[in-house]
Amino acid sequence: xxxxxxxxxxxxxxxxxxxxxxxxxxxxxxxxxxxxxxxxxxxxxxxxxxxxxxxxxxxxxxxxxxxxxxxxxxxxxxxxxxxxxxxxxxxxxxxxxxxxxxxxxxxxxxxxxx
Amino acid sequence: xxxxxxxxxxxxxxxxxxxxxxxxxxxxxxxxxxxxxxxxxxxxxxxxxxxxxxxxxxxxxxxxxxxxxxxxxxxxxxxxxxxxxxxxxxxxxxxxxxxxxxxxxxxx
Numbered sequence: 001x002x003x004x005x006x007x008x009x010x011x012x013x014x015x016x017x018x019x020x021x022x023x024x025x026x027x028x029x030x031x032x033x034x035x036x037x038x039x040x041x042x043x044x045x046x047x048x049x050x051x052x053x054x055x056x057x058x059x060x061x062x063x064x065x066x067x068x069x070x071x072x073x074x075x076x077x078x079x080x081x082x083x084x085x086x087x088x089x090x091x092x093x094x095x096x097x098x099x100x101x102x103x104x105x106x107x108x109x110x111x112x113x114x
Numbered sequence: 115x116x117x118x119x120x121x122x123x124x125x126x127x128x129x130x131x132x133x134x135x136x137x138x139x140x141x142x143x144x145x146x147x148x149x150x151x152x153x154x155x156x157x158x159x160x161x162x163x164x165x166x167x168x169x170x171x172x173x174x175x176x177x178x179x180x181x182x183x184x185x186x187x188x189x190x191x192x193x194x195x196x197x198x199x200x201x202x203x204x205x206x207x208x209x210x211x212x213x214x215x216x217x218x219x220x221x222x
Contacts, residue, residue: 058209101159
């Protein structure tokens with residue numbers, strides 16, 4: 001059974017950093033297209049980033065240069081390193097597997113506030 | 115980057131048919147995928163590709179596309195179909211992904 005479990009969310013001050021993790025089971029992260037998608041409170045879904053099985057990464061313009069997606073094959077885990085956080089980054093962050101995104105985690109809430 | 119446009123809200127009488135649309139330039143090149151999201155839950159993929167349903171999705175859900183418009187049709191809407199529906203697709207460049215703004219479906 002495929003399972004995705006996000007962690008690492010919390011309250012952070014503007015300008016701060018946070019690293020989200022997405023622990024996967026039931027499949028191999030490095031063999032899959034893996035995405036991060038976020039949802040601000042009361043708002044719609046916003047695509048954030050993707051890492052291809054080959055390792056290429058792409059980012060939404062809103063986070064490019066501030067966020068970095070990576071993976072640890074030994075831990076079968078996906079990461080999202082978020083730097084220079086802004087209030088508008090406040091959202092529930094989901095990791096998802098596949099293209100299209102067929103499996104989703106339950107999300108982790110990131111709140112950027114002073 | 116590309117944009118996908120959805121109507122903010124749509125309503126349907128119980129048992130009737132409803133179509134939710136998604137418009138965007140990239141849809142002339144790429145298929146849309148459709149996601150259902152209920153309050154407090156993660157999105158659920160309901161339609162992808164030309165008209166494909168993941169395992170477990172009822173066959174009352176179907177998809178279609180014409181030009182730069184993709185549609186999700188629910189034939190015989192049920193109370194449990196009340197949810198937010200989002201489309202997504204690749205952007206015009208092919209590497210990025212874009213979501214529509216979402217459509218809130220109310221089943222009357």
